[in-house]
Amino acid sequence: MTKGLRVHSEIGALKRVCLHRPGEELLNLPPFELERLLFDDVPFLEVAQEEHDAFAQILRDQGVEVLYLEKLVAEAFDAVPGARDEFLDQYIAEAGIKGDCMRKVVREKLESITDNLEFVMKTMAGLTKAEIEIPLSAGSTLNALVNSESESDLIIDPMPNLYFTRDPFAVVGNGVCLNRMYSVTRNRETLYGKYIFKYHPDYKDVSLYFRRDAAFHTEGGDVLNINAKTLAVGISQRTQAAAIDVMAQNIFWNSDSEVERILAFNIPNNRAMMHLDTVFTQIDHDKFTIHPAIMGTLQVFELTPGKNSGDVNITELNDTLEHILANATGQDQVKLIPCGGGDPIAAAREQWNDGSNTLAVAPGKICVYARNTVTNDVLYKEGLELLVCPSAELSRGRGGPRCMSMPFEREDI
Incomplete structure (x- = not known):
């Protein structure tokens, strides 16, 4: 296995990914505690596991090495005497x-x-x-x-949202943002990332661009690697603008980082668009899936390094989403494919089930939920290759294939 992290895009051929197979945390999810634990329904664990196993197998069939969050943490404890005791002290303090x-x-x-x-x-x-x-x-x-x-x-409390490995941390290039998450319920999840990136033999030396004890909150669903030089980050319900200021400082002035600009997208603060990856996701060199309600509503800022160390220049971009994304990707133009094909009822229904939250395994080859039939038909007709994942129970957590995966390595594009 190659050591370290390398993710410079959303679409480069996926080589290694971190997942979490749903476990007994879903059995400790009482209906009267759902709102507090950020769930809308109680998934049927056995079926959720079968669906997740199918998702993992789809990735393996494409040559992807599947790593499991729980095994990585256990390996970190195996490798370093005392790491488990240190974790337990912190776990109990935050429980x-x-x-x-x-x-x-x-x-x-x-x-x-x-x-x-x-x-x-x-x-x-x-x-x-x-x-x-x-x-x-x-x-x-x-x-x-x-x-x-x-x-x-x-x-x-259980951690029922853990199978959405996208959010507790975000791989950026060869480093990682270890997040301080929006809610107390989910912020405990970032403990696992802390001990992987502190003690695991393969990942303990990576650069940290954000830390879980930061003053502001951010989540991985708001972080999209456009290319090695450009990072997109959502200002959202779950990621504060002040957190992006911190991220910019740590990314621009770290020798391990190649990022030269950050595009900060100010998205509406609501459940349907809680993260940037529920608003748009790159699926090919020149194609994105999008939430149809987002067209024409985005305020976008470009952050670049200033002349002096620690300085950050900020410019508001007054342009269409298509032009901003075309410029970011270096394409003459990009195609924005709306969830539900633009039909308002289908779009609302399939956005609820993460129709625009797709995972690119390679350019133009994407993993999608089976239940989003209208969106999938549109994607198929646009020439995309679809890897279809069963989703009756997994979708109850309100997260799609991108949410359920944290790439550790992609081929450069």
Whole structure:
């Protein structure tokens, strides 16, 4: 396996990708906790796993090496004595556990798991009251006992959004943005990336362009590698403009980075367009899938390095989306293919199921959800090669093939 990261585009032939197979975290998803845990429905785990396995196999059939997030973290713990204990300290501190007594019991429960992969998967799944016994001893507090009888059956929340590996971190060129995510529910997911990029033998030396303890929030779905020189980032519900300022400083003045400009797209703040990759996704040298509601509504800024170290120039681009993307990609013109073929009902329905959130495996060859039949027909007629993934349960998490994948290596274009 090639060491390190290399992603300079959205469409170069995909060589290596990081996924997370849905696990028991989806079993710890009570219906009354859905809104807080950022889900709209409870997926059927067995079918979601079958669909995800089919997705992974589609990628392998295209020559892609599939890595799993949980295995990478376990390998990091295997490689470095003490890394697991360091992780556990931080995990418990961020888990929202009430009372010293409960934290002690949880620690003992997790420390009793000797296998590192099993341990990692348990931290992802969360912990319920049914799994542990609360001791009534001289050291118990009234607060701990009362809270143990509280309404929620969760001691530690699950991380049901983890199978969307695009968001906790974002590979940019040979480095990575380790994100501070928008919600407390999801920000704990970035712990896994921290320990991969700190301790894993193959990835511990990569440059970090953003850190999970930053003051502002950003997510990987807002980061698109147009080419080695140009990065697109969404100013969205999940990524603050101030976070892009930090990112620009760290990217422009890092010797490992080749990026010379960042295009910041100010997109509407709503659930249908929570990330830039739900607004548009590059699928070929000159083609993008887009959310039809975005046409003519975008404010775009170009960030470039100033003359002095640390300076960043910012220019507002007053032009059409087509012209901005054509300029960014170096094409004479680009084709924007609307989700749902432009039909408002089909577009709304299929955008809900991530019809424009596609994963390019190579230029013009894209992985799509089977359920978005109208959009898929339009893409097929535009000459794209479609790799169709079953999606009845995976789509309940409101994320498509791009959301479910974090490329670690692509061929240069």
